[in-house]
Amino acid sequence: MKVDFSHLQAAHCENGVTTNLLRHAGVTQITEPLAFGIGSGLFYIQIPFLKINNGPAIAFRILPGLIFKRTCKALDIPVVRKKFSSPQKAQLFLDEQLHANRPVGCQVGVYYLSYFPKEYRFHFNAHNIIVYGKEGDNYLVSDPVMETVTTLTSYELERVRFAKGALAPKGQIYYPKEKTTVTTEQIRAAIKSGIKKNVFYMIKTPSSIIGVNGIKYTAGKIKTWKDKLGLHTAGLYLAQLVRMQEEIGTGGGGFRFIYGAFLQEAYTYIPNDGLLEISKSFTKSGDLWRTAAVHAAGIYKGRLSSQQDFNMMADYLYQISDIEKEAFKALSKLDL
Amino acid sequence: MKKTEVPQDPSSLKNFTKEVCYAVDEKGNYVTNLSTGWEVKTTALGITWDDIHKRAEIAKQQALKGEVSPLLYFIEIKVMDYVTLAAYTGFWQWQIKRHLNPSVFNALSDKKLQKYADVFDVSIDNLKKMNLNES
Incomplete structure (x- = not known):
């Protein structure tokens, strides 16, 4: 069985799953930047004291699952979401959906994901894929970060759907409940609420580790890394920052470019010139994140090694924090 | 950009x-x-793996000297943390930490060793010898 489904590659997995599932459900207007912006995906956090793979716990986007949830909610689309205690029940439910001609989103772990390059396989359990059919023992898979569709055997799919550890997927499956269309007015309203929520998370929370404050927090930490950790480990920490910022899924510059693209698309629904201006600020911020990454690479390749170099890395982040603070302030003042 | x-x-x-x-x-x-x-992030990923291999090699040497059980080698090379390994094996985290002690590890039943072997994709024999299944 095979659902008539079109695979559209995306930068980020959850954006891609959201976009492809909603398009299939009839929301023809949706694009990756719109899903990301309406889902208020842009974020920053460094969680103190927590280490992931022996490095700092840093994220450039909101918690997994929220982009799909928020985007559907903002567009008034009811969602079905299920977790399972047994792999058998999980497979049965999946097969039923495919029989009903329905592609579904699945949360999976990447460690055992056979079609990923080995170097990318860590115990990260919040990857998202779409399953859209089954031929023999092979499930037909649309992984939005891959150029083309692929397959997993039922054993391979079960293994990744029941990956264990932090954020264990527990066979989680989700999809829009029914076919639907949305109006331009609904999209307009969803864009506004998405922007408003993103403004809150980036500049209005009282937390010192979230949003633009979080970027400053990391900057402050970076200055201490060389003395505290030694040059080698400090380099590994910076490499982790760069990986979180640039690795598959971010669209470059820690999602900042996708957000810039979102604001340009938003303009086609809400013709306020401010959106285009502020979009440029996010391009500038994304560019600066990448300049900082090049500088960080100088350190972890061993070309740069002085405290001055770490201070300069911190300065990049202070600048970025200021640019994004101004950009979100300007967004909050727009009369949309 | x-x-x-x-x-x-x-x-x-x-x-x-x-x-x-x-x-x-x-x-x-x-x-x-x-x-x-992008070369900048290829290097970031590269040095991350170099570090993982280095940690694993240190663990292997320690295990060969009898200072730690072979488990540590697999934990490092398979990028495991205790939470994840506990979830996969069904052991408590404190049990896993105890199993890092060579004398405790050597006394484990085959049934318990098999749980580790399954997660690390090796036979019990290769688990003890620290031979990785490369496939």
């Missing part, structure tokens, strides 16, 4: 996929472009 600046460096994505990047065209409009990789 300008569309023409989207990096096209060699990376381990080769033969698997290219990734989507967002960039602006000459008119300043956002478009997408595929990238084969």
Whole structure:
């Protein structure tokens, strides 16, 4: 069985799953930047004291699952979401959906994901894929970060759907409940609420580790890394920052470019010139994140090694924090 | 980032996929472009794996000297943390930490060893000898 489904590659997995599932459900207007912006995906956090793979716990986007949830909610689309205690029940439910001609989103772990390059396989359990059919023992898979569709055997799919550890997927499956269309007015309203929520998370929370404050927090930490950790480990920490910022899924510059693209698309629904201006600020911020990454690479390749170099890395982040603070302030003042 | 600046460096994505990047065209409009990789992050990933291999090698040497059980080698090379390993094996975290002691590890039943062997994709024999299944 095979659902008539079109695979559209995306930068980020959850954006891609959201976009492809909603398009299939009839929301023809949706694009990756719109899903990301309406889902208020842009974020920053460094969680103190927590280490992931022996490095700092840093994220450039909101918690997994929220982009799909928020985007559907903002567009008034009811969602079905299920977790399972047994792999058998999980497979049965999946097969039923495919029989009903329905592609579904699945949360999976990447460690055992056979079609990923080995170097990318860590115990990260919040990857998202779409399953859209089954031929023999092979499930037909649309992984939005891959150029083309692929397959997993039922054993391979079960293994990744029941990956264990932090954020264990527990066979989680989700999809829009029914076919639907949305109006331009609904999209307009969803864009506004998405922007408003993103403004809150980036500049209005009282937390010192979230949003633009979080970027400053990391900057402050970076200055201490060389003395505290030694040059080698400090380099590994910076490499982790760069990986979180640039690795598959971010669209470059820690999602900042996708957000810039979102604001340009938003303009086609809400013709306020401010959106285009502020979009440029996010391009500038994304560019600066990448300049900082090049500088960080100088350190972890061993070309740069002085405290001055770490201070300069911190300065990049202070600048970025200021640019994004101004950009979100300007967004909050727009009369949309 | 300008569309023409989207990096096209060699990376381990080769033969698997290219990734989507967002960039602006000459008119300043956002478009997408595929990238084969970026040297800056290929190096970031590379040194991360170098470090993992280094940790694993240290663990192996310690295990050969009898200072720690072979478990530590597999924990390092399979990028495991205790939470994840506990979830996969059904052991408590404190039990796993106890199993790092060679004398405790050597006294484990085959049934318990099999749980570790399953997670690390090796036979019990290779678990003890620290032979990795490369397939």
